[in-house]
Amino acid sequence: MNKPNEIEHENNLINRGRTQLIQQLEKWEQKNYYSTTDAGRWTLEDAYPAFKQALIRETEIHLTKVTGSTTVIWRLCKEMKKLIDYLGADVISVYALKAIFDHYSRADATAIAVQVANAIGSRIESEVQMKWIQENTDPEIASSARRSASMPGSTPKYRLKRTKHLTKKKAKIKGYELADAWTPTFKNSIGMYLMDIATCVGLIKWDHIHSKNKQRSIIYADDLVRQFNSYEDPLIAAAYKSFPLVDTPLDWISEDKPSRLNTSGGYHLPQLRKQNAMCRSFASNSLFGAKAIDLLNTLQQTSWRVDQRILEIAEHLEQQRISIGSFETIELERPEKGNAPPHILEDPERMKQWRQEKAELHSRYLELKNKTYRSRQAVSLAKEYKFKTFFLSWSLDWRGRFYAQQSWLSLESTDFERSLIKFRDGCKLSNDSLFWCKAAIGSAFNGTGDSFNTRIKWTEDNQELIKSIANDPISTRHEWATAKNPWQFLQLCFEWSDVVVTQKEKFWKVPIGVDSTASGFQLLSAMRRDPIGMKYANLLKPEAEDSPPQDAYIRVLEAAAELANGDPEFDAVVPYLKHRSVGKGALMLAIYGGSASGIRDKIKENLEGDQIQIEWNELKQLQTLVSKAAKKVFPAAFQALEWLKKLAKAHHAQGATSITWSTPTGDTIHCIKHAIEKEIIETTYNGRVVIADWNSRKPDLNKQVSSFVPAFVHCFDAALLKEAFSDWQHPIASIHDCIRVLPADMDRAMDRIRDGFVSIVDGDPLAKLADDLGVSDCELKRLPQLDQDLTAVQESRYMFN
Numbered sequence: 001m002n003k004p005n006e007i008e009h010e011n012n013l014i015n016r017g018r019t020q021l022i023q024q025l026e027k028w029e030q031k032n033y034y035s036t037t038d039a040g041r042w043t044l045e046d047a048y049p050a051f052k053q054a055l056i057r058e059t060e061i062h063l064t065k066v067t068g069s070t071t072v073i074w075r076l077c078k079e080m081k082k083l084i085d086y087l088g089a090d091v092i093s094v095y096a097l098k099a100i101f102d103h104y105s106r107a108d109a110t111a112i113a114v115q116v117a118n119a120i121g122s123r124i125e126s127e128v129q130m131k132w133i134q135e136n137t138d139p140e141i142a143s144s145a146r147r148s149a150s151m152p153g154s155t156p157k158y159r160l161k162r163t164k165h166l167t168k169k170k171a172k173i174k175g176y177e178l179a180d181a182w183t184p185t186f187k188n189s190i191g192m193y194l195m196d197i198a199t200c201v202g203l204i205k206w207d208h209i210h211s212k213n214k215q216r217s218i219i220y221a222d223d224l225v226r227q228f229n230s231y232e233d234p235l236i237a238a239a240y241k242s243f244p245l246v247d248t249p250l251d252w253i254s255e256d257k258p259s260r261l262n263t264s265g266g267y268h269l270p271q272l273r274k275q276n277a278m279c280r281s282f283a284s285n286s287l288f289g290a291k292a293i294d295l296l297n298t299l300q301q302t303s304w305r306v307d308q309r310i311l312e313i314a315e316h317l318e319q320q321r322i323s324i325g326s327f328e329t330i331e332l333e334r335p336e337k338g339n340a341p342p343h344i345l346e347d348p349e350r351m352k353q354w355r356q357e358k359a360e361l362h363s364r365y366l367e368l369k370n371k372t373y374r375s376r377q378a379v380s381l382a383k384e385y386k387f388k389t390f391f392l393s394w395s396l397d398w399r400g401r402f403y404a405q406q407s408w409l410s411l412e413s414t415d416f417e418r419s420l421i422k423f424r425d426g427c428k429l430s431n432d433s434l435f436w437c438k439a440a441i442g443s444a445f446n447g448t449g450d451s452f453n454t455r456i457k458w459t460e461d462n463q464e465l466i467k468s469i470a471n472d473p474i475s476t477r478h479e480w481a482t483a484k485n486p487w488q489f490l491q492l493c494f495e496w497s498d499v500v501v502t503q504k505e506k507f508w509k510v511p512i513g514v515d516s517t518a519s520g521f522q523l524l525s526a527m528r529r530d531p532i533g534m535k536y537a538n539l540l541k542p543e544a545e546d547s548p549p550q551d552a553y554i555r556v557l558e559a560a561a562e563l564a565n566g567d568p569e570f571d572a573v574v575p576y577l578k579h580r581s582v583g584k585g586a587l588m589l590a591i592y593g594g595s596a597s598g599i600r601d602k603i604k605e606n607l608e609g610d611q612i613q614i615e616w617n618e619l620k621q622l623q624t625l626v627s628k629a630a631k632k633v634f635p636a637a638f639q640a641l642e643w644l645k646k647l648a649k650a651h652h653a654q655g656a657t658s659i660t661w662s663t664p665t666g667d668t669i670h671c672i673k674h675a676i677e678k679e680i681i682e683t684t685y686n687g688r689v690v691i692a693d694w695n696s697r698k699p700d701l702n703k704q705v706s707s708f709v710p711a712f713v714h715c716f717d718a719a720l721l722k723e724a725f726s727d728w729q730h731p732i733a734s735i736h737d738c739i740r741v742l743p744a745d746m747d748r749a750m751d752r753i754r755d756g757f758v759s760i761v762d763g764d765p766l767a768k769l770a771d772d773l774g775v776s777d778c779e780l781k782r783l784p785q786l787d788q789d790l791t792a793v794q795e796s797r798y799m800f801n
Contacts, residue, residue, distance in 0.1 A: 006247035006268045010240075014272070017240035025106070025232065031155075032119075035101040039231035044097050046227060048691050050201045052093040058197060059084060072192045080193055087127055090681045094689050095123040096194035100204065100218075104228065109220040113206070116218060117191025123685070124190060125182045126160050130684040132179035133167055141170045149684045151363070156685040162359075238275055242407045243381065244390035249300040252278055252293045258285040258670075259396070265296065266393035266405055276395060276405050283674065284398035289666030291726035292400060292718075299394045299402065302731045303424040304409065305509070306382045309494050310419045310487065313473050314379050324477060325486040326414035328372040335361045378417045381408045389424050394734075399711045400667050400718035402734040411511070411733050411740055419487035422495075423731040426507025427744035429499060433508070436743040440512045441466065441496060444489035448515070448801045449580075451548040470497035511733060511740035514750070514800035519717040519737040520591040520710075521552055521637060522799060526761040530636035531788040539757075540788075541795035549798035552634070553583035560629035573622040576614065581606030586626035587634075593641055593709035599623050636786060640766065641709060643783050648705040650780045651773045657699040659708050661772040664760040665722040669715045671708050675700035712769070716760060724749070724756030738800070753800050758793050 025037060034040045062077040073080075083092060099119040103111040130149065134142045148163040171178050182190075195218060198204045204218045245267070252265030259279035267273050278296070279286055314327060321331045335358060344354045392404040404410040411418050429437065435456065442455025450458075459466070469476045470493045483489035491510055498505040516522065525533025534540055536552040557577045564570035564577070576582055585602035594602070600623045607614055614622070631638045651659055658672040677696035681689040717737035725732060725739070733740040741749050767782045793799070 013241040021239040032102040035098040120191035121187030249393035281398040285670040287668040291665040291722040294726040327416040399714040416487040419491040426509035427742040433743035436746040445483040447484040513740045515738040520713040524637040528636040529785040529788040538798035556583040673703035724752040
């Protein structure tokens with residue numbers, strides 16, 4: 001069978017994407033959830049303002065009328081006024097519109113009026129009852145009702161039913177009266193009232209045929225149907241599967257226009273290139289130069305294969321419902337519906353408990369199904385590409401960082417997904433490249449905190465373990481599952497066995513990675529020529545041959561312990577200072593201009609990853625302490641951060657509404673952020689509904705300032721890769737500010753990284769930035785550089801680690 005060419009492949013991806021999208025639309029239509037589709041949500045945003053205004057206007061008008069042209073509105077306007085005052089016109093409008101939209105079907109643009117009316121009335125009644133519960137019961141019942149109503153992994157209909165039952169039971173036990181249930185007639189009348197409002201704004205029309213044997217229908221107005229179609233049609237036309245290519249992507253070429261408009265490279269079909277421009281931005285006018293384009297094309301020339309051994313292990317574990325690391329499986333069977341045993345059916349109390357257990361089991365199954373989606377999809381796609389050579393097309397974000405355009409089978413993902421692929425073209429190993437293979441195995445098992453020599457020694461001392469894992473990965477899974485990166489460790493064990501131990505394979509094909517130790521901290525420290533910062537960012541020569549990398553995060557924790565010593569205010573948080581993740585959360589985020597709340601969230605997330613819980617007050621104290629310590633230990637870097645914020649504000653003071661600067665590799669970076677007026681509507685069973693007014697779009701200067709600081713740092717870590725690898729001729733992949741290459745190429749890559757780093761921070765980048773923005777020394781005094789010699793970077797060993 002002939003291999004399909006890329007055009008056929010991409011046409012197949014388009015057909016699959018469109019088919020799936022149409023199936024999803026039909027699925028939501030059948031379930032009466034059309035308002036949750038993109039077309040439904042966007043139409044809701046368009047229809048909401050006019051509907052809300054009409055609801056308020058028509059209700060107020062009819063309050064003063066003796067009679068009304070619209071009987072339902074005139075008869076119920078007083079009741080609706082009470083509902084508007086109680087719930088708000090915004091909540092009522094959202095529920096009404098969502099119910100009307102949910103009954104829409106592309107196949108038949110009509111709906112039974114009484115069904116729509118009852119749906120509207122029931123949803124609004126449920127909101128009234130929830131508000132009553134919040135205001136007229138105790139905190140325990142109110143909190144329980146809110147949790148039940150927002151329970152993830154279930155439908156609004158089930159959440160409503162469950163919440164009503166749960167609340168009624170708790171209220172009865174505690175002696176609380178609940179709001180009276182609405183009669184079917186009243187619910188229907190409220191629904192009819194709101195459908196009459198919908199006719200006022202041209203969303204629906206009534207049929208005028210009345211018959212004993214025919215229910216009255218509503219007809220979705222032509223304008224509304226066209227609105228649905230205006231959103232659906234482009235979605236369907238643009239739908240495709242974002243899967244790897246089977247032929248080399250088209251090269252990018254330089255064009256004298258913003259890179260978000262450059263569609264010259266990547267996919268072969270013009271319609272797919274149109275959706276995947278060189279710059280992944282709708283607003284930024286960043287323009288990327290020759291070095292960026294050269295590295296984009298180099299990345300696209302790299303060919304990949306699925307690692308069949310890893311895939312086989314994953315398939316086996318999936319069948320056995322065994323999760324390891326980032327590979328997650330659904331660890332229980334799908335619960336079957338019904339089928340209660342006879343002895344359960346005969347006992348009401350046991351039946352009640354059985355149903356509750358079934359509901360919890362079903363909820364757990366849905367939770368696991370959502371949680372394991374990435375793993376299942378990765379395995380499915382790896383099976384599809386199991387025997388194919390494939391390629392990734394690449395683009396850049398507005399800051400100049402590289403990203404694969406495909407969502408799957410790339411290295412920009414979890415430990416498991418990274419282990420699923422390898423280079424098609426490998427290399428023979430020499431003594432020098434064996435160094436990097438051994439170091440990679442030690443790093444995958446223990447992390448990168450040890451010296452290269454320690455990592456290599458671990459690999460040499462654990463040859464029997466590596467061989468046994470490669471020979472029998474299933475029986476030894478408990479051993480390799482304890483690794484820092486278990487799946488990449490397993491992949492390296494397989495490769496080591498094949499190429500080094502048994503020598504049944506001539507070429508090593510698994511990518512070997514080095515990650516920037518702390519790129520933002522490195523760059524700012526080097527720009528300031530700060531000897532302390534450069535030392536702890538591993539930009540200088542190690543003190544001894546066997547010295548491990550310096551650890552800036554640990555240094556922050558040491559300084560925090562010194563500050564806390566003898567201060568009773570911090571006694572409670574001192575035990576947390578033994579966790580490196582706390583220092584990492586503080587320094588890594590802070591160096592990119594992170595807020596105090598953001599740093600707190602990161603520290604909490606890192607601690608939870610270490611299975612450690614922390615109270616809010618202690619978290620706040622801990623963040624204050626470690627942030628203070630970071631600024632004390634590394635003042636030069638934090639002075640640069642504050643200076644960058646002042647620079648952006650000074651540029652705005654000159655009248656600028658965006659920020660544009662150049663990089664050492666010939667890119668022009670354009671920072672533009674917009675504010676959009678939004679109305680946020682909180683509903684009980686439909687969650688938070690956001691109505692955005694896209695016509696209100698205007699530059700958001702505060703957001704630009706907060707975005708500018710990390711963007712400046714990120715554009716330089718991207719510039720480092722462009723400077724180092726723009727004319728690279730070997731397999732390579734990028735992961736943010738890190739690289740993956742073959743072990744035979746690593747020494748060359750590290751040499752290029754050191755040269756490239758010195759090149760991009762040469763001179764005074766901060767002063768040049770101010771000059772780019774037209775901010776004079778009088779407007780903002782330049783930061784002085786300190787006394788560290790930049791050439792010392794040439795002797796660094798761990799800047800990429």
